Amino acid sequence: MSVEQNVKQILRALPGGVKLVAVAKTRTPEQILEAVAAGIKVVGENYVKEAEQAQGIIGNRVTWHLIGHLQHNKVKKAVQLFDVIETVDSVDIAQEIDWQCGQFGKIMPVLIEVNSGREVQKSGVFPENVENLVKQSALFPNIRVAGLMTIGPLSENPEDSRPYFAATKKLFEELKSVKLPGVRMEYLSMGMSNSYQVAIEEGANVVRIGRKIFEG
Numbered sequence: 662m663s664v665e666q667n668v669k670q671i672l673r674a675l676p677g678g679v680k681l682v683a684v685a686k687t688r689t690p691e692q693i694l695e696a697v698a699a700g701i702k703v704v705g706e707n708y709v710k711e712a713e714q715a716q717g718i719i720g721n722r723v724t725w726h727l728i729g730h731l732q733h734n735k736v737k738k739a740v741q742l743f744d745v746i747e748t749v750d751s752v753d754i755a756q757e758i759d760w761q762c763g764q765f766g767k768i769m770p771v772l773i774e775v776n777s778g779r780e781v782q783k784s785g786v787f788p789e790n791v792e793n794l795v796k797q798s799a800l801f802p803n804i805r806v807a808g809l810m811t812i813g814p815l816s817e818n819p820e821d822s823r824p825y826f827a828a829t830k831k832l833f834e835e836l837k838s839v840k841l842p843g844v845r846m847e848y849l850s851m852g853m854s855n856s857y858q859v860a861i862e863e864g865a866n867v868v869r870i871g872r873k874i875f876e877g
Contacts, residue, residue, distance in 0.1 A: 662877045664692060668699035671870060679861055682726055684853070684871030686711070690718040696874055697723055705747075705869050709735045712742050728810075728850075728869055730784045737761045740769055747772040747810040747850055750786050752797050759801035770807040771798065772850055775832065777825040778814040785811070788832055795836060799843035806841075808848030809833050810867075819856040826851050826863035833864070 662670070668683075675681060682705040685693050693704060693715055704719070706712035707729030716725065727743045730750075736757040739746065749755050749771045762769045773794055776785030786794050791809070799806050809832065813825035829851060837846035850867035852860025857868040 664695040664875060665699040667874050667877050668696050668701055671873065672700055675868075676861060678866055680848070680867045682728065682850070682867060682869045683874050684728065684869050685715060686729075686871060688871075688875055690715045692875055693719060701874075705871075706743075709738050709742065713738065716742060731758075733757055737764075740765060740767060743769075745770045745772070745807070748774045748784065749794075749798060750774045750776075750784050752794065755794075755798040755801055755804060759803045762803035768803055768805055770805045772808045772810040772848060773798065773806065775809050775811040775829050777811040777829050780814060783812070788828065791832055792836060792839075795844055796841060799841055804843075806844045806846075808846055808850065808867075809836075810848075810850035812853075813851070813856075817855070819859045822852070822856040823859050823863060826856075826860050826865065830864035 682703045683696050683701040684705045686707045703724045705726040705728040724744045726745045726747055727739055728747050731739055731748055731754055740761045758769055773791055774785040775791055776783055776787055779787055795806055798804055811829045813822045833849045848867050849865050851865035852868045854870050854873040857870055860868055
């Protein structure tokens with residue numbers, strides 16, 4: 662199927678209230694434009710440089726999410742390019758985002774990235790440390806903590822992801838019930854092309870889909 666057909670099929674099948682982020686990693690601006698024309702409203706980029714190139718053509722027709730690991734030296738450019746940063750995993754990064762946003766008069770919605778599988782080779786904060794990072798990030802005036810994001814251990818079987826999604830949803834609900842100042846637990850970003858349906862069953866209201874859009 663074409664990109665247009667893929668997008669329309671996915672959008673039709675998504676439950677109400679679930680936001681679709683089209684993962685544009687390695688895709689050309691022309692491919693992204695095709696997806697946007699088909700109804701994509703949010704584009705997720707893994708890398709600042711790729712986002713800058715794509716935005717030069719696509720502009721503000723969509724909302725831009727950073728969904729890849731953010732390096733300290735890329736924060737200045739990231740806060741100019743992105744509308745949401747989904748991958749905050751340390752106080753240092755939160756502080757730098759806050760400082761750079763202050764230079765541009767911008768408030769940045771961020772998600773805290775949860776390393777739900779406790780994988781040492783991956784970015785993200787371990788579940789037991791999430792609440793502390795949320796509290797510390799919420800102290801920065803130019804940041805709005807808006808939810809959680811997780812990837813979970815990758816597997817060809819989407820059912821393998823279920824316990825990690827369920828645990829992150831539980832954490833999300835616990836943080837929502839605490840009602841921390843400066844925190845609005847609004848978005849739970851979980852699930853990719855092979856696992857987004859399981860993620861939705863476990864409470865995701867943001868899903869990040871690339872291959873299923875661009876390759877079918």
